[in-house]
Amino acid sequence: MATIGQLLYDPENDPAAAPAVPVAEITPEDERFMRLAIEEARRGLSTPGCAEVGCVIVVNGAVVASGCNEVELRHDPTAHAEVVTLRKLGEQIGEPEFRGATLYCTLQPCGMCTVACLWAKISRIVYGATRTDVHSMYFDTRHFDAADLIRDSFRDDIEIVGGVLAEECAQLYYRPEDNPPAEEQKNQ
Ligand SMILES: [Zn+2]
Numbered sequence: 001m002a003t004i005g006q007l008l009y010d011p012e013n014d015p016a017a018a019p020a021v022p023v024a025e026i027t028p029e030d031e032r033f034m035r036l037a038i039e040e041a042r043r044g045l046s047t048p049g050c051a052e053v054g055c056v057i058v059v060n061g062a063v064v065a066s067g068c069n070e071v072e073l074r075h076d077p078t079a080h081a082e083v084v085t086l087r088k089l090g091e092q093i094g095e096p097e098f099r100g101a102t103l104y105c106t107l108q109p110c111g112m113c114t115v116a117c118l119w120a121k122i123s124r125i126v127y128g129a130t131r132t133d134v135h136s137m138y139f140d141t142r143h144f145d146a147a148d149l150i151r152d153s154f155r156d157d158i159e160i161v162g163g164v165l166a167e168e169c170a171q172l173y174y175r176p177e178d179n180p181p182a183e184e185q186k187n188q
Contacts (some may be wrong), residue, residue, distance in 0.1 A: 026164055029126040030104070030126050034056050034165045037128070040068045042082065049073025052172045055081035055105045057098065057122075065089035079103060082113035086120050095120040095171070099157075106169040108140060108162055114146040118153050121141050125150070125160040128169025135174035137185040144147050 010104040033056055040054025051069035054069065058064065067084035071077060082105055090096050103117055108131050116126055131139055139145070150160045172179045182188075 009163065026126075026161055029061070030164045032159075033063070033066045033102070033104045034106070034126065034128055034169070035073050036063060036066065036170060038165065038172070040066050040108045041169075043069075044068030044081070045172070047073075053081040053105065053107050055085040055103065057085055058102045058104065059098070059100060065092060078112065080113050082109055083116055086116055090120075093157070099123060104127060105166075106172060107134065109146045110138075110142070111146070111149060112140070114149045114160075118155060118158065119141075121155075123158055124166055125158070127160075127162045129173060130162045130167050132168060132176070133170035133173075135164055135176055135178055135180060137187055138173060138179055140187060 036056045037054040040056060041052045042054070044050040044054060045052040047068070049070065049072040051071065053069040054066070055068070056063045056066040065085045065088040067081050067088055069081045070079040070084050073079070082103060085103070086098075089098060089101075097120060101120075101122050103122045104126045105113070106128045108127045108129065109125060114125070120126045122181065127146075131145060136142075147160055147162075150158060174184075
């Protein structure tokens with residue numbers, strides 16, 4: 001049974017917790033590849049059944065796979081842009097692990113995609129818009145997020161950095177002050 005302390009735990013006010021978005025180095029290359037992820041997001045926006053989240057995976061300075069959200073197209077709740085792109089890379093190279101790869105995504109990855117990156121042995125996750133840049137409808141939980149999952153994972157060879165071209169990425173989405181139609185709010 002949970003203790004009262006556990007029930008009252010507020011991760012946003014935990015002095016022992018690291019910042020929500022860990023400070024990691026953003027390289028000039030990161031912006032270049034994020035622009036390609038934005039192109040994927042725009043492709044998603046204009047493709048029936050797809051949605052405006054884009055992803056590219058980069059190995060040794062080259063894009064090796066790219067994708068967008070295909071949830072409606074595939075009738076698959078797990079077909080987020082990151083999972084779609086991880087699957088494409090796995091099929092392409094015939095391996096399930098991608099050590100040394102960097103995954104770029106236009107939006108802060110959800111819990112499912114962050115853990116998929118952990119299992120895929122992705123080395124770096126770089127995302128654009130953060131959860132404070134966009135409407136809460138894009139997230140699975142109120143507080144717990146990608147950085148928490150990375151921080152608490154068994155891996156010490158993975159890093160995550162957010163806010164790369166954040167404003168440009170955020171323009172693809174509803175903003176915190178917007179009032180999206182209820183049927184578009186998939187997290188409820
Ligand atoms: Zn996701």
